[in-house]
Amino acid sequence: MQTIAIVGLGLIGGSLGLDFSRLGYRVLGVARRPETVAMALKRGVIHQGSTDLSLVAEADGVFLCTPIDRVIEIAQQVVPHLKAEAILTDVSSVKGALVPGLTALWPHFIGGHPMAGKAEAGLAVAEAHLFRGRPYVLTPTADTVPQDLDAMAGLVDQLEARRYCCSPQEHDQAVAWISHLPVMVSSSLIQACQQEPKPELRQLAQALASSGFYDTSRVGGGVPELGTLMARYNREALLSSIALYQRQLGQIRALVEVEDWDGLHHFLAQTQAARPAYVDDAL
């Protein structure tokens, strides 16, 4: 693989461009707005850019880095231009809703999800080494060509990402647990506090809120577009996660209602013990 095309030059697309340029690939970039292409050229994110998708015709590998709800549509426009053996991949945070359609469009498609985010979005905050040490999930299917998977795995390893391989469905359930469910849980916390009927008490709560509330409410205060897309494209896994979540919170409520303090202590001790497996406290 010598030439890589990136369609969509935001945080993820731009950061991939910086890395692949640095790694010696020739990088082509396509964006909707000419100013984005100009900025990407100026920042050294890409070697050649265009607002026209036909630019991908030269590429051995093409990364679709557009928002989830535009991936299929863009793929349809990209496919007619692709080289016969070119590998096509995406970077979407949901896979089950996209992978079958994309695989049907192109036999050399492999789904991918680099899990590196920042508070801000856009090319302006793109950076080299964004994916180093971060998870990068590949979601091959029964139809995946083994050599394509090897090639994609090689690219991911060059990014120094932590590479995982699983089915689209497994990916979606895992990210529902650790990414999509937390958004809904956190958003509900803010909305619940807003239901406090006495305005002066709500103001007091706002004045007293500290690091615990700050952290627990953070992802619930994120951009609504992202949360909505997550839910829309990962609806079933999210719904089953919410259902299991509701059962756990219901259990806490029942323990508090019947004043089973040993039971509550046991519950909280279990979650204290379980958390380190999910989080690296050096984070």
Add this chain to the structure above:
Amino acid sequence: MQTIAIVGLGLIGGSLGLDFSRLGYRVLGVARRPETVAMALKRGVIHQGSTDLSLVAEADGVFLCTPIDRVIEIAQQVVPHLKAEAILTDVSSVKGALVPGLTALWPHFIGGHPMAGKAEAGLAVAEAHLFRGRPYVLTPTADTVPQDLDAMAGLVDQLEARRYCCSPQEHDQAVAWISHLPVMVSSSLIQACQQEPKPELRQLAQALASSGFYDTSRVGGGVPELGTLMARYNREALLSSIALYQRQLGQIRALVEVEDWDGLHHFLAQTQAARPAYVDDAL
């Protein structure tokens, strides 16, 4: 006020001692273990210490800094030694369950809650200026002597804390929203993920968990003793907060179930807009 006694020399008691010593008060300290008294003397937290509560006889103001479930019992032992006009206060994170009993024990009692925490507990991590810029809630009642409230307010102001005044019930509802509810919400998130039936999927979720999960699960991974005491001593406010929270999450679930994406976007946009009133993003 010239002499202040602190009963219980942990993080809060120790930090109060460091501040009051620095501010020129004579500080007396009582702890259960002689080693704690010795360490407090050595670190300059107190001027004089003892394991015997009779030491408080010399104090004009007494801070009860023991765990919530020992405050009443310790107060009963302290009261016989108090000077006639001495002000008694506590630092507990719940007020409604304690203030009436403590007021009955001593006419010069005023409830207090300095809201400064650290990840670690104990005298070893006590520090000067811990309360600076942090909320310090006073909870006077109809029985409170106005001069006592003035004196307490003066002490809180010398700590450079942000002083708030409200009823014990108002305090409890406010902290239920921003402190106790988040613990239960966060703990339920960890416990829900643990319910994933496939071990390999749970491992994948653990591997992919990142800053969003880290923050949302943080207070749910705390010490179970604290969460249990919060629930036990603030049961009613916590239960009503959980009920309102469940309704909000139920609403999200319903929106996702019926695929009302505009409705979900509206919900998430509301919480994005509401959060800044609770958190200072410079935190």
